[in-house]
Amino acid sequence: MANSVSIPADEQTMAQLWARFRADDEKAFDQLVEARYRVLFNYATRFTKDRDLIKDCIQDLFLELWNRRKAIVDTPYVTIYLIKALRNNLLRKLRRERDWALAVKEDPENDIYHIDELTAEVTWIAGETQLSTEQNLREAVSHLPKRQQEVVFLKFYEGLSNDDIAQVMDVEKQTVANFLYRAMTQLRNSLPIRLFS
Incomplete structure (x- = not known):
């Protein structure tokens, strides 16, 4: 499947930054964060209105990436990797919050999966x-x-x-x-x- 994916022009630059970041280049890491933060934030708003939760999830994602940089695989699809990782982290946190909220208060109107207006x-x-x-x-x-x-x-x-x-x-x-x-x-x-x- 990967062979048929078209790589956007800036994705090649992202892949170069990704390789440098994995080799401990903090400047490349900062450029990655800056280049994809808005894309990730916009994507996360499809799942929740909680902007603070979104910011926390994105920060956690990048923190985890930096801490695990030596073990992270190389990829030419950096944006897809980041979106997928954020999606998984965000859904995990939303599930935990939902479970906690339901344990505290049985409220059928409490729908944390509400999708913002598109x-x-x-x-x-x-x-x-x-x-x-x-x-x-x-x-x-x-x-x-x-x-x-x-x-x-x-x-x-x-x-x-x-x-x-x-x-x-x-x-x-x-x-x-x-x-x-x-x-x-x-x-x-x-x-x-x-x-x-």
């Missing part, structure tokens, strides 16, 4: 359309199943290929295609104005 993909998909159309699209995307929302975010906001998304989500490429197909079909059927050709 504004980035709305902007990408809707383009120059009027605000009312954007609102309709945002509402429609928010009604998609969570896995479909995640695929839409990765595809249209992050610009990842289906192969890249499959690696991030630990699913087959065909599963990604199925999620996208179902999401687009549901969006086409639920929107009052036809945005898709």
